Amino acid sequence: MPRLSDERADGPKLRRGLRPLGLFAVMFFLVCAGPFGIEEMVPLAGPGLAILTLVAMALLWGAPYALVTAELVAAIPEQGGQYLWYRETLGRFWAFLLSWLDWLTWLFDSAIYPPLIAAYLATLIFKEPPHWLIWIVCLIVIWSCTWLNIRGVKALGQFSVALTGVVLAPLVVLVFVGWSEISLSPLQQWLPEGTTFSDALTYALI
Numbered sequence: 080m081p082r083l084s085d086e087r088a089d090g091p092k093l094r095r096g097l098r099p100l101g102l103f104a105v106m107f108f109l110v111c112a113g114p115f116g117i118e119e120m121v122p123l124a125g126p127g128l129a130i131l132t133l134v135a136m137a138l139l140w141g142a143p144y145a146l147v148t149a150e151l152v153a154a155i156p157e158q159g160g161q162y163l164w165y166r167e168t169l170g171r172f173w174a175f176l177l178s179w180l181d182w183l184t185w186l187f188d189s190a191i192y193p194p195l196i197a198a199y200l201a202t203l204i205f206k207e208p209p210h211w212l213i214w215i216v217c218l219i220v221i222w223s224c225t226w227l228n229i230r231g232v233k234a235l236g237q238f239s240v241a242l243t244g245v246v247l248a249p250l251v252v253l254v255f256v257g258w259s260e261i262s263l264s265p266l267q268q269w270l271p272e273g274t275t276f277s278d279a280l281t282y283a284l285i
Contacts (some may be wrong), residue, residue, distance in 0.1 A: 101236025104243040124283035127269025128276075132283040193217040 097105065124157050136208075149163050161181070165175035197216035201208030225236050270279045 097232055097236040099238055101233075104239035105236060107243055108239055120283060122271065123274075124279045125270040125274070126285050128279050132280075193220040196220050 155163050162174050162178050165177045197213040200216055201212050201240055227238055
């Protein structure tokens with residue numbers, strides 16, 4: 080009778096999925112993908128309040144969400160994610176409704192990023208980029224993402240790791256360059272001139 084190790088050696092090789100670094104990179108892009116799209120938050124809310132708001136969101140919203148997810152994954156160690164969690168607590172109808180609403184959320188949310196990327200890239204060349212250029216860049220982004228999904232999760236992980244380095248490298252450089260300009264003045268002095276705390280907080284939360 081052959082041993083289990085022999086069967087594994089003679090059988091088909093298992094395809095490796097995402098490595099830990101690739102999984103981290105994919106999760107990074109799913110969650111935030113960098114500080115893009117919040118440029119108006121700093122001049123309207125002030126740099127101090129903007130940073131405090133981002134830190135508060137991570138601690139008050141992100142951390143509890145991560146702990147709840149970890150607890151539910153440990154309690155129901157099955158594939159299916161939040162669909163199973165809703166089905167176990169609220170029933171099949173609400174689990175089905177959640178799945179469709181979550182799918183629609185990702186559908187509309189994904190439509191934001193190609194124009195955002197196109198706006199960043201186009202403004203590097205043109206002060207006021209033409210619409211045809213934005214459309215072309217959007218199509219390139221969409222087709223590139225489609226090609227990555229067709230290639231499989233391994234290629235997606237490798238690309239995400241490389242893109243994470245590209246995104247974070249300028250931030251690291253800016254932190255070191257601007258370290259001497261950091262001011263530890265009170266929060267009131269971090270606000271824009273002529274802006275009250277309530278107005279700045281409203282801009283930061285929006």
